[in-house]
Amino acid sequence: MSKRVSLTQYLVEQQREHGHIPGQLRLLIEVVARACKRISISVNKGALGDVLGSAETENVQGEMQKKLDIIANEVLIEANEWGGHLAAMASEEMEGIYVVPNRFPQGEYMLLFDPLDGSSNIDVNVSIGTIFSVLKRDDSSRPVSEADFLQPGRQQAAAGYCVYGPQTTLVLTVGDGVAMFTLDREQGSWVLTQDGIQIPEDTQEFAANMSNLRHWAPPMRRYIDECLAGTEGARGKDFNMRWIASMVADVHRILTRGGVFIYPWDKREPQKAGKLRLMYEANPMGFLVEQAGGAATNGQQRILDIQPDTLHQRVSVMIGSKNEVDRLTRYHHEAAQSSQL
Ligand code: AHG
Ligand code: MN
Ligand code: MN
Numbered sequence: 276m277s278k279r280v281s282l283t284q285y286l287v288e289q290q291r292e293h294g295h296i297p298g299q300l301r302l303l304i305e306v307v308a309r310a311c312k313r314i315s316i317s318v319n320k321g322a323l324g325d326v327l328g329s330a331e332t333e334n335v336q337g338e339m340q341k342k343l344d345i346i347a348n349e350v351l352i353e354a355n356e357w358g359g360h361l362a363a364m365a366s367e368e369m370e371g372i373y374v375v376p377n378r379f380p381q382g383e384y385m386l387l388f389d390p391l392d393g394s395s396n397i398d399v400n401v402s403i404g405t406i407f408s409v410l411k412r413d414d415s416s417r418p419v420s421e422a423d424f425l426q427p428g429r430q431q432a433a434a435g436y437c438v439y440g441p442q443t444t445l446v447l448t449v450g451d452g453v454a455m456f457t458l459d460r461e462q463g464s465w466v467l468t469q470d471g472i473q474i475p476e477d478t479q480e481f482a483a484n485m486s487n488l489r490h491w492a493p494p495m496r497r498y499i500d501e502c503l504a505g506t507e508g509a510r511g512k513d514f515n516m517r518w519i520a521s522m523v524a525d526v527h528r529i530l531t532r533g534g535v536f537i538y539p540w541d542k543r544e545p546q547k548a549g550k551l552r553l554m555y556e557a558n559p560m561g562f563l564v565e566q567a568g569g570a571a572t573n574g575q576q577r578i579l580d581i582q583p584d585t586l587h588q589r590v591s592v593m594i595g596s597k598n599e600v601d602r603l604t605r606y607h608h609e610a611a612q613s614s615q616l
Contacts, residue, residue: 282308282445282456282465295449299360299382300432303409307386308445308465310354311405311437312458314347314390318403318439327398335370335587336552343397344368347390347405361386362412362419365586367555372421372586384432385410385424389555392436393521402440404523408559409433421586428558428579436523436559444468446530448566453530474569475533478596480515482525483537490541494574494606498537522551526560526594530567535595535603539574548573549591553583557590570600574607 286304290296296304317326330340348368355361356373359380364373367389375381386409393403409432412423435447443458445465453472456465481502488499502514517534519525525536538551551557561571561578571578571594581590593603 280467282467285454285456285467289449289451293451295451299384300409300449302358303355303360303382303384303386304433304435304447304449306354306358306360307351307407307435308437308456310351311443311445312463312465313350313354314343314405315437315439315443315458317343317346317350318397321400334368336367338394340368341391341394341397343403344391344394348388351386351388351390351405351407355386358382360384362415363423364388365421365424365554366390367552367587372419372424374419381419383412383415385412385419387424387554387559389552392523392556393519396519396521401521402438402519402524402527403521404436404438404440404527406436406523406556406559407434408554408562424554424586425583427582428553428561431558431562431579434559434562436526436563438523438527440524440527444527446472446527446563448563450562450566453563453567455530472530472567474530474564474567474596476568476597478533478535478599479512480517480532480534481537481599482517482519482529482534483539484518484520485516487541490543491539492542492574492607492610494603494610495537495539497610498603498606522556522560526564529569529595530563533596535593535599537594537603538592540591548589551590551592553578553581553588553590554586557592557594560592560594564594568597569595570597571595572600572604574604575611 286301330342330345332340357379360382362381365387389406411432433449437445445456455469457468501509505513557578573591
């Protein structure tokens with residue numbers, strides 16, 4: 276039987292051999308993984324655990340919260356606040372940052388999360404997940420504030436997600452490639468099931484909510500039209516489409532077999548850059564996908580280079596196989612140039 280490597284072993288080896296993970300960061304990742312295990316137990320109970328349906332409350336984004344959005348948020352906070360590894364947390368489901376209470380020691384890291392991604396899929400028993408991002412404070416001499424969080428994604432110390440699907444899978448980067456762990460429910464442990472994940476540079480599969488196509492900018496429509504034209508069109512090949520409506524599950528497929536995920540700007544709400552959130556969704560996924568040899572852009576620039584202005588900032592997202600993302604960026608640049616002529 277081949278040797279099983281647990282998440283703890285993987286992290287200790289990263290710490291010892293590669294010097295990638297300071298002790299506090301290792302603890303942080305283990306605590307997040309433990310919280311995901313707890314969330315996964317609630318998800319699995321479904322109707323039996325009274326976790327389905329709406330909580331009848333609204334979050335800061337003006338979205339109705341599901342019971343599981345709130346449960347997952349609470350589990351992550353409760354698990355992380357006492358360990359001494361964090362200064363503060365920020366969540367898609369909370370208006371302001373959550374500073375670690377005085378009764379606990381404060382660490383130098385900050386944790387950001389989308390506690391439950393794909394909320395519209397909870398009640399229909401389709402894959403959902405948790406996405407997280409880790410930043411380090413630049414200056415620990417003054418009290419932690421929202422300004423400490425406003426760092427570009429390239430400064431993330433770690434990022435990852437957990438998919439609650441047919442299997443429960445944790446995918447992680449600490450800036451040294453991407454590793455995947457599968458939850459062994461009998462043992463209650465995370466087992467390394469893939470390391471050094473690489474996304475193929477080319478793909479024939481895209482993921483987009485096509486019902487919104489007519490509201491997108493011309494370069495976006497050009498890209499999709501060319502995909503749909505298949506072998507008879509400019510691309511000279513047929514494309515397949517998938518849309519799970521949980522970014523976490525769509526990105527998981529892309530990390531597994533390639534593809535491109537698109538959630539672009541929409542002219543119905545022109546002042547909004549997009550639907551997805553930079554700090555809780557685009558940055559952690561951008562870090563993971565780049566670490567696996569893919570790319571992530573908003574059409575104008577690399578996602579990880581965007582300087583955030585606010586915690587809940589939205590962004591247009593094109594992420595996945597490198598050559599498709601580069602093509603999308605080129606189409607956006609060409610459109611910008613021709614409108615200047
Ligand atoms: P969340 O559940 O955290 O609000 O995120 C949902 C996001 C993303 O995961 C998904 O890709 C997208 O919204 C789905 O949007 P549509 O409803 O347009 O399909
Ligand atoms: Mn989400
Ligand atoms: Mn969410």
